[in-house]
Amino acid sequence: MGSYRERCTQASLILSKAKEFGADVVGLAAVENLKNGPSETLFPMMKDHSRDHFAQRITTGLPHGAVYWEEDARTAIVYGVAHPQDKPEMDWWCGGIDPPGNKKLAQIGKALEEFLREQYPGMAVYPKLYHVEKGGIYLKEAAWFAGLGCIGRNNLLIHPEFGPRLRLRAMLIGEALPQTGPLAFDPCAGCEEYCLKGCPRKAFGEVIYTEEETGLSRLPARKGDYYRKACVEEMSRNEEEAKVQVLPQFSEEPLKVTKYCRNCEFLCPVGR
Numbered sequence: 001m002g003s004y005r006e007r008c009t010q011a012s013l014i015l016s017k018a019k020e021f022g023a024d025v026v027g028l029a030a031v032e033n034l035k036n037g038p039s040e041t042l043f044p045m046m047k048d049h050s051r052d053h054f055a056q057r058i059t060t061g062l063p064h065g066a067v068y069w070e071e072d073a074r075t076a077i078v079y080g081v082a083h084p085q086d087k088p089e090m091d092w093w094c095g096g097i098d099p100p101g102n103k104k105l106a107q108i109g110k111a112l113e114e115f116l117r118e119q120y121p122g123m124a125v126y127p128k129l130y131h132v133e134k135g136g137i138y139l140k141e142a143a144w145f146a147g148l149g150c151i152g153r154n155n156l157l158i159h160p161e162f163g164p165r166l167r168l169r170a171m172l173i174g175e176a177l178p179q180t181g182p183l184a185f186d187p188c189a190g191c192e193e194y195c196l197k198g199c200p201r202k203a204f205g206e207v208i209y210t211e212e213e214t215g216l217s218r219l220p221a222r223k224g225d226y227y228r229k230a231c232v233e234e235m236s237r238n239e240e241e242a243k244v245q246v247l248p249q250f251s252e253e254p255l256k257v258t259k260y261c262r263n264c265e266f267l268c269p270v271g272r
């Protein structure tokens with residue numbers, strides 16, 4: 001491990017490289033702060049996991065919802081790509097083809113991994129998959145510690161410039177670098193909660209998790225009123241109603257295009 005000054009220089013280089021490779025936002029979080037976080041703690045107490053087929057895809061060997069941490073992982077590099085409302089195709093699933101936003105995140109991850117392995121041979125580098133069941137981490141929490149924004153009333157990470165219209169990924173490294181957050185930022189205080197009012201399933205309709213019952217002060221959508229099953233029902237309807245389209249930027253073949261509900265993102269006034 002180098003001196004504090006050396007680690008700061010290393011951190012700045014990594015952050016600027018991630019931006020150079022296409023990340024709109026990037027920050028660093030200490031792995032120690034992410035362990036046993038509220039998402040992981042709440043998971044076994046969840047009223048309805050819904051989409052429980054994810055449980056069948058567990059490759060970590062851990063209980064559903066538990067995070068696999070590599071023993072020597074010290075810092076999470078958390079990066080994100082803006083998904084603005086005027087580029088909705090960033091988030092469209094066309095047949096089995098990854099949405100352009102996911103592809104961009106994958107490209108950034110690949111370039112960053114190559115850079116880290118070449119620049120710091122011997123340093124552990126663990127690119128993290130999206131699904132916690134497959135070794136991923138809880139990205140919103142990691143982004144909060146990395147200073148990328150706050151977790152808002154819509155239960156999403158809200159960035160000061162891009163609002164909640166961001167997609168996130170992370171990579172862990174074996175070097176303990178200075179954390180870049182959290183940030184003092186709370187746009188939800190005093191907001192009229194347009195995000196909640198516009199939910200087609202009223203997924204934020206009633207408090208289902210309390211601090212008394214869970215022992216957690218950090219609850220889904222802050223007040224414990226985000227109901228995952230209602231959200232999933234809307235997303236399943238989006239899948240059923242997906243129309244067959246020809247989108248040349250994806251494929252010459254006609255394919256089913258799934259456009260998932262994003263009301264809680266689009267109705268947020270931050271970053272517009």
Ligand code: B12
Nearest residue numbers: 038039042138139151155156157164167168218219220260
């Ligand atoms: C499974 C999953 C889903 C499931 C279940 C969601 C859920 N929240 O349970 C379904 C399919 C329903 C879903 C829906 C959506 N998802 Co989703 N989803 C995930 C995934 C893979 C894991 C989330 C999870 O299981 N959390 C566990 C539960 C228990 O926690 P939770 O509900 O998030 O609540 C915790 C936090 O809010 C936290 N918390 C609250 N306040 C605070 C404050 C602080 C300081 C801290 C540290 C923590 C904290 O404490 C709560 C637990 O008590 C993540 C990717 C990842 N690897 O993290 C993406 C992810 C969260 N989803 C994302 C998105 C965009 C969506 C949708 C908009 C759909 C879409 N079009 O993509 C909706 C929005 C739903 C919403 N408003 O929350 C993005 C969010 C980006 C952002 N800006 O925040 C992520 C990060 C994926 C990505 N590509 O970037 N999703």
